Amino acid sequence: QLQLQESGPGLVKPSETLSLTCTVSGDSVTSATFYWGWIRQPPGEGLEWIGSIYYSGNTYYNPSLKSRVTISVDTSKDQFSLKMTSVTAADTAVYYCARHRLGGSSRWFDPWGQGTLVTVSS
Amino acid sequence: QSALTQPRSVSGSPGQSVTISCTGTSSDIGGYNFVSWYQQHPGTAPKLMIYDVTKRPSGVPDRFSGSKSGNTASLTISGLQAEDEADYYCCSNAGSYTAWVFGGGTKLTVL
Numbered sequence: 001q002l003q004l005q006e007s008g009p010g011l012v013k014p015s016e017t018l019s020l021t022c023t024v025s026g027d028s029v030t031s032a033t034f035y036w037g038w039i040r041q042p043p044g045e046g047l048e049w050i051g052s053i054y055y056s057g058n059t060y061y062n063p064s065l066k067s068r069v070t071i072s073v074d075t076s077k078d079q080f081s082l083k084m085t086s087v088t089a090a091d092t093a094v095y096y097c098a099r100h101r102l103g104g105s106s107r108w109f110d111p112w113g114q115g116t117l118v119t120v121s122s
Numbered sequence: 123q124s125a126l127t128q129p130r131s132v133s134g135s136p137g138q139s140v141t142i143s144c145t146g147t148s149s150d151i152g153g154y155n156f157v158s159w160y161q162q163h164p165g166t167a168p169k170l171m172i173y174d175v176t177k178r179p180s181g182v183p184d185r186f187s188g189s190k191s192g193n194t195a196s197l198t199i200s201g202l203q204a205e206d207e208a209d210y211y212c213c214s215n216a217g218s219y220t221a222w223v224f225g226g227g228t229k230l231t232v233l
Binding site for chain 1: 125156158160166167168169170173174177179211213215220221222223224225226227
C-alpha cells in the first residue's frame with residue numbers, strides 16, 4: 001500500500017529557508033505517469049498547490065510561488081523534497097505531499113501524506 | 123491563477139441530498155475535464171472522492187457523484203450520512219496543463 005510521509009523542521013525563522021522531505025513507501029517515485037506534489041494549507045484556510053516533480057526532474061510550479069520554491073527528487077531513496085526561501089508568517093501552514101497523476105487522460109492527487117505543520121516565527 | 127469559488131458552507135439532514143458548487147473560468151474548469159474533489163475531516167489529510175469530473179475511485183461510495191456545466195463543477199452527495207460531515211475542496215487545471223488550483227473549501231454539516 002502506497003504511503004507518503006513528510007518530515008522536516010516544524011519551526012522556521014522569518015527570511016530563512018523552509019526544507020521538507022517526503023518519503024514514499026509501497027511504490028517507487030520512478031512510477032510512470034505519476035508526478036509527486038506538494039500542497040499546503042494555512043491554519044483554518046484552503047488548499048494551495050505548490051508544485052510537482054517527475055522522477056526525471058521535470059517540475060511544474062505555482063506561478064505565485066515559483067520564484068521562492070525548488071522541488072527536487074532522490075530516486076535512490078524514493079524521496080522528493082521542497083525548499084522555500086525567504087519565508088514569512090504567511091508561509092505558516094500544514095504542508096502535504098501527494099502522488100500526482102499527470103499522465104494519460106487522468107489527473108488527480110492521491111494518496112496524501114498526513115501533513116506536517118510548519119510555523120514561521122522568530 | 124485565482125482560487126475556485128465554493129460556498130463557505132452547506133447543510134442537509136440524514137438521507138437528503140446536497141450539492142456543492144465550484145465556479146471557475148474558461149481558463150480552468152471550463153477549459154479542461156480534470157476537476158477533482160477532496161474530502162477532509164478535521165485534523166486529517168484530504169481524500170480523493172471524485173476525479174476527471176465524474177469518476178469515482180475504488181472504495182468511494184456511489185452516493186458521491188460529480189458533474190460539470192460550463193465553468194461550474196458540482197459535487198452531489200445523496201443519502202447523506204453523519205460521516206459525510208467534513209470539508210470538501212474542488213481542484214482543476216488552471217491556465218495550462220501544468221498548473222493547478224483549488225477551491226476555498228465548503229464545510230458540509232449533517233443536521
